[in-house]
Amino acid sequence: MKIRTVRHLMKEGIVNVIRQRMMSLATIFIVIASFVVLGIFLILLLNVNELSTLVSKEPEMIVYCKYKLDDGEIFNVEKALKNNYPEIASITKISREEALEKIKNDVYAGKADAIVGLTPDIMPVSFVIKLKDPTQGLKIIPNVEKIPGVESVGSPLGIVNMIVGAQSWIRIITIILILLLMGISILIISNAIKLTVHSRKKEVGIMKNIGATDAYIKLPFIIEGMIMGMVGSVLAFMLISLMYNAFPSNFGLMNEGLFGQFRLVKFDNIIKIPLFGIAEMQFVLGAIVCTGFVLLGIIMGAAGSAISIKKYLKLRGN
């Protein structure tokens, strides 16, 4: 087919969308609905990913010494950790001064008045521990707690394992849902186009009678599907980003501890994508999601149309 003809048929497709505007609107709304559900799951997946990256940066274990230990006793605790636990990869000591500093910066940031007069004495010495295999962490905690001079052992490993576990499940569910929704959307678009084709069956018959090829008849319908898929997905993206931005980025319930640091992934986040290890390209996350959405919409619209018009042309035989 010549470029001139393709251009002409694209114009026909656009005209058809406008001419059959009620049908087009109905299809577009259906595309929006499917894509909004799709988007919600994508956002969930993005955030779970973000959360798991965040928790994986946390120390795997923190061993808190008793408050009143002297330097010798603290040394003994460190020695016991180093000598008896080959599972440990590294130990970093946090002195009383460093602990107070951290509290000032993390918990009481901007509220210096509340901790005026506090001295390092009230803080315990602690050891931040990285493990060779984090999955073994939960096994050694009870033994570490029994070392003389150890007050308690803090570890987010339970939560980390839970999130990592949930992440893989959410990923699987999301992929299944995305495929399912894509299938449903293709089916819906294909049905909507089938109605359009059916309402123009006389026209299609005339085209065949005067010698139009299948490709010539099909192309405007495919363009129609692409336009509806594109418009629907763009509107769905706008709707999702509006709803998402209106959502509080930091849940009140999760202000404490580990989750206190977590914020919802923002669409205007800059993300870096390595290009074959040579350079890193910077993209705005929202642009990537939007492009993906629109491409998916266009592909699904085209696929939906192609299926129904192909079936229709087949039904009409020669």
Added chain:
Amino acid sequence: MIELIDVSKTYANGTEAVKKVNLLIGDGEFVFLVGTSGAGKSSIIKLMMKEESPSLGLIKVNGVNVNTIPHHDIPRFRRGIGVVFQDFRLLPDKTVFENVAYALEITERPAKQIRREVPKILSLVGLSRKYKSYPKELSGGEQQRVAIARALVNQPAILIADEPTGNLDPSTSFEIMDLLNDVNIMGTTVIVSTHEQNLVNKMKKRVIEIENGIIIRDEVRGQYSNEN
């Protein structure tokens, strides 16, 4: 030239529409296919256009074995045959000009050629001044003229008209028949299926009568029926 050799057509529901038909229509002929509704006229036309495939027998159109045309070559084959129907079958959302131009567009002719050819053919059918009108703004006779213009614009060797005057009043029917006659004089083979007695009798052309899927009469300058 159109050649049907021992052609039969039995539809999926068991109806035997065409039974062992042998027929030869030469280049430049004007032929009437006559017979009652359901006699098999439309089936023969569909077979000639490859809208249906024969159950048995061989069909040749313009030297091409229609039986063996691959699916993707059917459109090209159809462009060599102009077709006109009883219900005109114009595209309702296109103007007269666009309807005729459509037949050229599908063959990917340049816009310049389309702008040159369409007015010529519209003037031939006497519709030069109505090129901007939509089908619903035209009378039945005018719509059929547009359909004829569309069928002729690709300069086909054969023009098939299936009951072209079925929806028209008698005087308009005669006008359309005159137009088809003019087309024939210019060299196009014209095949008209009809059951309008007056038209057939007036034209004095070759008449092929079909009954129950069989050719029962084939006369060079025939009448609608033997009783006349």
